[in-house]
Amino acid sequence: MKDVATAAGVALKTVSRVVNGEPGVNPATAERVREAIDRLGYSRNESARVLRRGRTATVGLVIEDVADPFYAGLSRAVEEVVIGEGCLLLSGSSGEKPARERELVRTFCARRVDGLIVVPAGDDHSYLRPELDAGTPAVFADRPPGPGLDVDTVLSDNAGGAREAVGHLLAHGHHRIAMLGDHPSIYTAAERLAGYRAALGPLFDSRLVAMRGPAPETVWDDLERMLALDSPPTALFTGNGRLTVTALRALGGRRMGLVGFDDFELADLLTPGVTVVAQDPAGMGRVAAELLFRRLAGDGGPSEHVELPVRLIPRGSGELPP
Amino acid sequence: MKDVATAAGVALKTVSRVVNGEPGVNPATAERVREAIDRLGYSRNESARVLRRGRTATVGLVIEDVADPFYAGLSRAVEEVVIGEGCLLLSGSSGEKPARERELVRTFCARRVDGLIVVPAGDDHSYLRPELDAGTPAVFADRPPGPGLDVDTVLSDNAGGAREAVGHLLAHGHHRIAMLGDHPSIYTAAERLAGYRAALGPLFDSRLVAMRGPAPETVWDDLERMLALDSPPTALFTGNGRLTVTALRALGGRRMGLVGFDDFELADLLTPGVTVVAQDPAGMGRVAAELLFRRLAGDGGPSEHVELPVRLIPRGSGELPP
DNA sequence: TAACCCTCTGACAACGTTGTCTGGCCGTCC
DNA sequence: GGACGGCCAGACAACGTTGTCAGAGGGTTA
Structure with a gap:
């Protein structure tokens, strides 16, 4: 200059x-x-400009894994809004590791991002307190922050979706409905388990529940064990997209009722088509980003908690008879 | 402080x-x-640090679309390397629009990223010349830079993969093999078309080629037109993952030989399984990032041009008889 | 005891911007 | 003709850090 x-x-x-x-x-x-x-x-030189003006026109995004279609969709939607506001997006994948989530947030803050959008991996976010107090707004997406932190949050109707999924199977005559889910330490997994349980009521049988994540071996084991029971399950509710796919592989063509949480590409092309409870990753990203920019524009109101509806899409697998 | x-x-x-x-x-x-x-x-305050030291410890990544699994995988691999080097990743999707690609690069450079990884949308990259001269290294991935720019590049063996795909169908008795591809203005599409043509030799028939991108309507139209020919195709080669999926939908259960470029999740679960030529998006991202960091470490050698091998994965659809 | 070295600490400038303030010039109005 | 206001342009400090250099104090050596 x-x-x-x-x-x-x-x-x-x-x-x-x-x-x-x-x-x-x-x-x-x-x-x-x-x-x-x-x-x-x-x-x-934007660095100098930032130094002088205090605003970086940068937003930090922490997700689990860009390579997961759900987060990729969310990510893209966030990016769209961020770019539209003339800002840039710093993003990083935590890989479900609380330490890495924290490290990413710390690094983003050191770079003075104007705001944060976080899909948390851990459940202790007290480390965010100083940043929030310093005026860096944060929005949590997909999962809520740990206790003691009251910030804007965008969640799907996890429990409701699970209830609807299981209700759908019940309505098609199933009484023995198994659930494969992620570790209950993950908020969404716990919510979906709760919904499953609520829908089943007295039909609930803990032997039909396995919450051990999407690793193929454990899914395989769990299914085998359940199918060997005296009264084996006639239907399956899977707690997320990965689990649905893994379960489909493990089932290897065996026909049983199936409803999965999360939509995925090609679900309609399988035989039978896979009935799912679809979330709206792009909507979640968009809403989260919009909330963030509302804060950045100066909105100091009480924290907002948005719950996005989910949608059951019947495609065949959820309508199979017992 | x-x-x-x-x-x-x-x-x-x-x-x-x-x-x-x-x-x-x-x-x-x-x-x-x-x-x-x-x-x-x-x-x-990293901004001040950057201002003083001149290095931002930031890498810019421009891709087509994070929501596309191929680029999501690439993106994740780049991120992995970048974080491993103690840097952060600024990323943006060009959405196949040259103007946006350019705008993103410009913005990244204004923020003084240390280096760039670009999946180009356009074919004129003369705008990068000043940045390169100023010492900001760039690596092109998936597609080469426009003429006149000699920088590190990582490509898949597009033509070879297409030849192999078509050769596979020929070996299984097909003589009438159609191709659905992206617009030939896109480098990878043109290369794959060239490979297709080379493999077919005298069997090539321009009526069996449609390079109009993955929009469902055009795919539908093109397939209908081809199948109505006197000697309709008995097999199909699709030029990328999106096209494969769109074509599968359009075919709606009609069995015909099919090999697709790009692997995709669930390809093995369809009936029949979909034979594909698999690229390695993560490998591409990793190699590109490693090349970049080698430059950042001071390697001033001549530009490198890496060609990654692709791999044919037979799953059933490519082995169907005519 | 003087000269020296070593360890630890601090003062100061510089990085490239932008916000604030001041000043010169010109035209206009009393 | 003097006072005033508007338009341009520039001088200067400040943002928060780091590199350079100098200095204080204590121990070792000649």
């Missing part, structure tokens, strides 16, 4: 004015400055 | 030394400083 000023024969500040489109510059001077800028290939 | 210095009763510079783990600080003093840091919840 100094070079540009010298080249154009004006003061530093005048160049700054031109670059920022501030008023009060003679058009002829401005033109001369612009010409010098082009000639020297100058581009403003 | 100034506050910390005051609180600990030392000079600014001493705090800086402690924060950066520089030697030459009395352990007792360092402890006092650390205590003050904890008490005040201080965290270093």
